[in-house]
Amino acid sequence: ETGVTQSPTHLIKTRGQQVTLRCSSQSGHNTVSWYQQALGQGPQFIFQYYREEENGRGNFPPRFSGLQFPNYSSELNVNALELDDSALYLCASSSRASGRLRSYEQYFGPGTRLTVT
Amino acid sequence: GQQLNQSPQSMFIQEGEDVSMNCTSSSIFNTWLWYKQEPGEGPVLLIALYKAGELTSNGRLTAQFGITRKDSFLNISASIPSDVGIYFCAGQLRYGQNFVFGPGTRLSVLP
Numbered sequence: 001e002t003g004v005t006q007s008p009t010h011l012i013k014t015r016g017q018q019v020t021l022r023c024s025s026q027s028g029h030n031t032v033s034w035y036q037q038a039l040g041q042g043p044q045f046i047f048q049y050y051r052e053e054e055n056g057r058g059n060f061p062p063r064f065s066g067l068q069f070p071n072y073s074s075e076l077n078v079n080a081l082e083l084d085d086s087a088l089y090l091c092a093s094s095s096r097a098s099g100r101l102r103s104y105e106q107y108f109g110p111g112t113r114l115t116v117t
Numbered sequence: 118g119q120q121l122n123q124s125p126q127s128m129f130i131q132e133g134e135d136v137s138m139n140c141t142s143s144s145i146f147n148t149w150l151w152y153k154q155e156p157g158e159g160p161v162l163l164i165a166l167y168k169a170g171e172l173t174s175n176g177r178l179t180a181q182f183g184i185t186r187k188d189s190f191l192n193i194s195a196s197i198p199s200d201v202g203i204y205f206c207a208g209q210l211r212y213g214q215n216f217v218f219g220p221g222t223r224l225s226v227l228p
Binding site for chain 2: 006033042043044045048055056058090092104106107109110111
């Protein structure tokens with residue numbers, strides 16, 4: 001069984017630029033959630049994708065957008081980067097099978113460390 | 118938005134001691150997850166809880182779903198150096214919704 005993978009591991013961007021982060025979900029999982037984790041804080045929910053559609057969104061502006069592909073992998077795009085966007089971006093996958101409580105358990109990838117200068 | 122509080126914020130213990138930490142909220146949750154995160158890595162799922170009052174163990178770790186459904190507890194018995202890390206609780210209001218994370222409890226184990 002393959003775990004959640006994310007790329008790139010680290011990234012440095014300049015304010016105003018755009019960035020795309022990628023996530024491959026754990027095999028058998030159909031749902032991907034993205035989180036932003038600032039230094040010293042817990043992860044903050046950005047949005048979730050299920051069956052290639054956004055299925056819930058946290059308190060993040062529209063310049064944070066995403067995609068989910070037929071193979072359940074996902075992308076997080078951030079436009080017009082700001083200094084405060086510097087954080088660890090985490091992707092978590094789950095299987096979301098109806099009637100199975102344990103399908104909602106989320107498993108995280110190692111994250112992408114984004115630095116905006 | 119929903120907020121979770123975790124206590125203590127940090128703790129320093131001697132190797133071999135037991136550890137207790139908790140997570141509280143003003144909202145009722147139907148699922149609690151406990152994670153451990155080490156530097157430079159993503160959170161690793163330790164225990165999942167689905168019923169009020171449920172007590173679940175994973176090796177030396179035991180977690181409980183509070184009866185009020187507004188809190189959860191994590192205990193670690195006979196701590197070892199590799200227990201060092203940040204422990205996060207995460208609650209889910211409804212099945213399929215996003216999880217809300219607490220700010221974490223940082224655990225340090227002294228030899």
